[in-house]
Amino acid sequence: MYKYIEESVIKPYRGYCSNVLRELRDNLNKHYDIITQFSLVGSGSDSRNMVTANGNGPFDLDYNLQIIRMPNKNWDDLKSLKDTVRNELNKIVHDTFFSDGKDSKSVITSLLHFQETPRVEFSFDIAILAKNKNGNWCRLIHNKSSQSQFTWNEVPTSHNVKDKVQILKANRLWNEVRECYLNLKNNYLQNNDTNHPSFIVYVEAVNQVYQRNCR
Secondary structure, three states: OEEEOOHHHHHHHHHHHHHHHHHHHHHHHHHHOOEEEEEEEOOOOOOOOOOEEEOOOOEEEEEEEEEEEOOHHHHHOHHHHHHHHHHHHHHHHOOOOEOOOEEOOOOEEEEEEOOOOOOEEEEEEEEEEEEOOOOOEEEEEEEOOOOOEEEEEEOOOOOOHHHHHHHHHHOOOHHHHHHHHHHHHHHHHHOOOOOOOHHHHHHHHHHHHHHHHOO
16 A cells, blocks of 8 residues: 655655756757756645655656647657657666666656666656646657557646645645545555556545535
8 A cells, every 4th residue: 555755765866866857858958959847746846745655665756847848840759759858868867776767658767776686766757748728738648559659648637736736735635635645546556557647646636625625
């Protein structure tokens, strides 16, 4: 079952990942004219202290790499976009104990191993996001079972999430959001549902608590 991780444990990993993501952001801008910003999902500014681990297993940090602007050729070739992000990430983590980024369905995953053993100590995931014409966030998805198609999938009801978070915190409902988030993650775990990354679960938790209390 999932449980929350103490801030003192998270801090050094978060610092390392922030340095990697800054370099990735800058390299994408400098070499490809791809303008991005990154945010930490789970223990970021809006959802502090929400990093989880399954039992005594390793924990991970989930990042959103949000596309602000990029050349039309990248919008027209989403496979090339994801490959570009992954290859630039691999250059940064090269010669460390982190493995090369793996192309998962909805994220790029880099694993940190205990020295040179196969045992995983920590990992971080990078999801690539962009806004659609309605202002809602969409995730870049690699549908490997469907002729390896790359598509944008809208995050459910992601519009105005930050506004809802401010209202929930002002009404002292943040602990209810944390409880809802953990319950959702454990429900998906029990159902072997791997199609709900942390950012999706976070949006669901915020929306559920908001619907119950603030409408």
